[in-house]
Amino acid sequence: RSQNKSGRYINWLLKDLEERPGDGRTIYYLGHGHLELWQANPDFNNADSKLHLGRSLEYFKQRTNIRKGYYEERWFAMIKAAEICERYLGDYQCSVSQWKTAQRFDPDRADTFFYISQHYNLAGQPDEALKEIRGGLMLATPRRSLFQWLEVYQCLRYREMARAAANARNPISLEYWKLIKKAGKKHQCPGDEGKEVDAIVAKARDKIKELKKTEEAIETKQKGKAPLDKAPSGKEEKAGLTGERKTGQSRGKGSIRGHDQDAKLAVRKLSDWSATFMLELTEALADKKTYKSLGDDFSQAINTALEVQDMQERKLTCDAYLGAVQGYLDLFSSSKELLRAALISRGSIATASWFSLVE
Known part of the structure; x- marks a missing residue:
């Protein structure tokens, strides 16, 4: 469409909007009309x-906030808004935010x-890219009536x-290497892109073998140690070697399981919430000097949680595992009230979700 035709098209759409204020379809095409110009x-x-x-960006954002109308059109408005922010404005917070919104809107x-993964790969942040692509690796191609970019499902995600x-830069877990191997086998990438995927699948096979051997070695070493709860021998009793159990010492498998479930639940809830509201949270914490150290505490809590997960995979000693779990839970408990206060002070949209998170 020529500039003159696009200009006339926009004028017609504006007249339609006068007759039907807030019409999602008209607003969506106004976004496209201005983008073409x-x-x-x-x-x-x-x-x-x-x-x-x-x-164009303004109209696409308007369309994303209109619930009436066809839901696929609304999803595409989010994608176009992200494209404008990423490709033309270099506003990466905007683009990632729009993609995340679209992801929550149509997670299939x-x-x-x-x-998002491509964004972080191009930005030189491969660990973030790997984290973001994980949820999309095994998705089947959904049935949609509008445009489907089949190459995403056949090749690009892999x-x-x-x-x-x-x-x-960071170690990849055994479970993720297994996923990489499983997902990578499905690729239909041609040429050099196919070779890239094949190479990482081959590496995944080697890493899986390596990590399994490491786990087996640790497990064998642990089995070779005397159980912490074994009954004392007569010689130990006579020698006075059976005093009270020290604070923090492992009390057996049941105790570990209880802490384990608490930690897993807290990690999942905190990760889901922070992924949704991290940008808003960062702004909230920046508003008040009294919360200056809270951001560090929050990050430390997440890092400790990740360490706990790694410990579980490597099957380290019970005492080390329990200590890390308890450290995370303590940080989570001490931070949540300050986070709540910071969000309330802004009248934040994340506040309601925070209440449900920490209850």
């Missing part, structure tokens, strides 16, 4: 072009997992997985 002359030094880009689509895993 920007793409015809993508010049930030041109006031008219810059205006069209801004209005793999597109957003791919977009390509981003491979690139993130190949460049990851």
Whole structure:
């Protein structure tokens, strides 16, 4: 469509909007109309072009907030808003936020997992990319009536997985290597992209064998140690070696299981909540000097939780495991009231969800 035609098209849409204020379909196409005019002359030094880009983003964001109308159109409005922020404005907080919104709105689509993972791969953050692609690796192609980007399901998600895993700076868990191997076998990538995925699948096979051997060695070593709760021998009693159990000493498998379940639940709830509201939380904590150290405490709590999960996978000693779990739970308990206060002070949309999180 030429610039003149796009201009006339926008005028017709504006007249429609006068007759039907708030109509989602009209607002959606106004976003496309202004985007086409920007793409015809993508010049930030041109006031008219810059205006069209801004209005396009504004209309797409409006459409994302309108519940009436076709839900797939609303999802595409979120995707277009993210594209404008990422590709033209370089506003990465905006683009990731829009993709996350689209992901929550239609979690069965793999597109957003791919977009976010690709964003972090290109930004040189492979560990974040690997974390973000995980949820989209095994999704089946959903039935949708509008455009489906089949290449995401056939190749692109596996390509981003491979690139993130190949460049990851942090250790990858045994379970994730298993997922990489399983998902990677499904790829239909051609040429060099296919070779990338095949290479990471081969690496996954080797890593799985290596990590299993390490686990077996640790397990064998643990079995070789005397049980902590064994009955004392007569010689030990006579020698006075059977005093009271020290504080923090393991009390057996049942105790570990109780702490384990508490920690897993807390990690899951905290991770889900922070993934949704981390940007808003960061802004809330920045508002008041009294919460200056709270962000560090919050990050430490999450890091401790991850350490707990790693310990469980490596099957370290009971005392070390319980100590790490308790450390995390203590941090979580001490931080939650301050976080609640910070959010309430802003009248935050995250406040209600925080109440349900910590109850």
